[in-house]
Amino acid sequence: MNQPQRPPMNQNPQMPPMNQNPQQPSMGPGYRPNQMQRPYSMQQPSQFPQRYPMLYGQQPPQMRSQSNDSMNMACMMPSRFTASMAGDLSTYPIAMAYVPMQQWSQTYPLSQGFMQGTIFPELDLPFMMGRCVK
Amino acid sequence: MRNFRNQGAMTTNPRMSGMMTQEEALRNVSETGFAIDDIILYLDTHTDDPQAMEYYQYAMQANQDAIAAYENAFGPLMFTNVDADTWTWTDSPWPWEGGR
Numbered sequence: 001m002n003q004p005q006r007p008p009m010n011q012n013p014q015m016p017p018m019n020q021n022p023q024q025p026s027m028g029p030g031y032r033p034n035q036m037q038r039p040y041s042m043q044q045p046s047q048f049p050q051r052y053p054m055l056y057g058q059q060p061p062q063m064r065s066q067s068n069d070s071m072n073m074a075c076m077m078p079s080r081f082t083a084s085m086a087g088d089l090s091t092y093p094i095a096m097a098y099v100p101m102q103q104w105s106q107t108y109p110l111s112q113g114f115m116q117g118t119i120f121p122e123l124d125l126p127f128m129m130g131r132c133v134k
Numbered sequence: 135m136r137n138f139r140n141q142g143a144m145t146t147n148p149r150m151s152g153m154m155t156q157e158e159a160l161r162n163v164s165e166t167g168f169a170i171d172d173i174i175l176y177l178d179t180h181t182d183d184p185q186a187m188e189y190y191q192y193a194m195q196a197n198q199d200a201i202a203a204y205e206n207a208f209g210p211l212m213f214t215n216v217d218a219d220t221w222t223w224t225d226s227p228w229p230w231e232g233g234r
Contacts, residue, residue, distance in 0.1 A: 104185045110165040119172045
C-alpha cells in the first residue's frame with residue numbers, strides 16, 4: 001500500500017510550483033488564475049516588473065526612471081491599470097501605503113479652480129478612467 | 135503675501151465692477167462657493183496653517199459679496215434670503231419657466 005508522498009521539507013505543500021514558463025502571462029489578458037505562482041517575496045526582485053508590467057506602464061525599468069515625474073505616473077497608472085487586469089489581489093505583494101502631507105502653495109484663480117474641480121494645482125492630476133476627462 | 139486676492143473673480147475681474155449678466159453673477163457665487171468647499175477640506179487636515187486660514191476668510195467674504203451682488207440685481211438665491219417687505223421669492227421665473 002502506497003504511503004501518501006510527503007513533499008520535501010523545504011517545500012510548502014500549499015504553494016504551487018513556481019511558474020516555469022516566463023512567457024506565461026502572470027496577469028492581464030491570458031492570465032489563468034488557477035495556475036498560482038509563488039508570492040513575490042519568494043521571487044527575485046528583478047522579476048517584479050515582469051510580473052506586474054502594468055504597474056510600470058509596461059515599460060522596462062530603465063525607461064521608467066527617465067519619466068519618473070509624478071504627473072507621468074499619475075497619468076500612467078489609472079489609464080493602463082484597470083480592474084479587469086488586476087486579477088486576484090491575493091497574489092499581489094504586500095506593501096506599505098503612505099500619503100504625503102500636502103503643503104500650502106499658490107492656489108488657482110477662483111474660476112480655474114471651479115473648472116478643474118480643485119483650487120490646488122498640485123492636486124489637479126489627470127485622472128483617466130473614462131470619467132473625469134473633459 | 136495675500137497672493138490669492140488679486141487673481142480671483144472678485145477684485146480684478148470686470149464682471150464684478152460693471153454690469154453683470156445673471157449667469158455671470160451666478161457663476162461668481164458658484165466659484166467662490168466651491169473655493170470654500172475646497173479650502174475646508176484642506177483646513178480639516180491643516181488646522182494651524184495661517185495661509186489657508188487667510189484663504190478661507192477671503193473665500194467666505196468673496197462668496198458673501200457674490201451672493202449679495204447677485205441678490206441685489208436678480209433677487210434672492212434662497213428663500214431664507216428674502217429681505218423685503220413683500221415675498222420676492224416668487225418674482226423670478228420658476229424652473230419650468232427657464233429660471234435656475
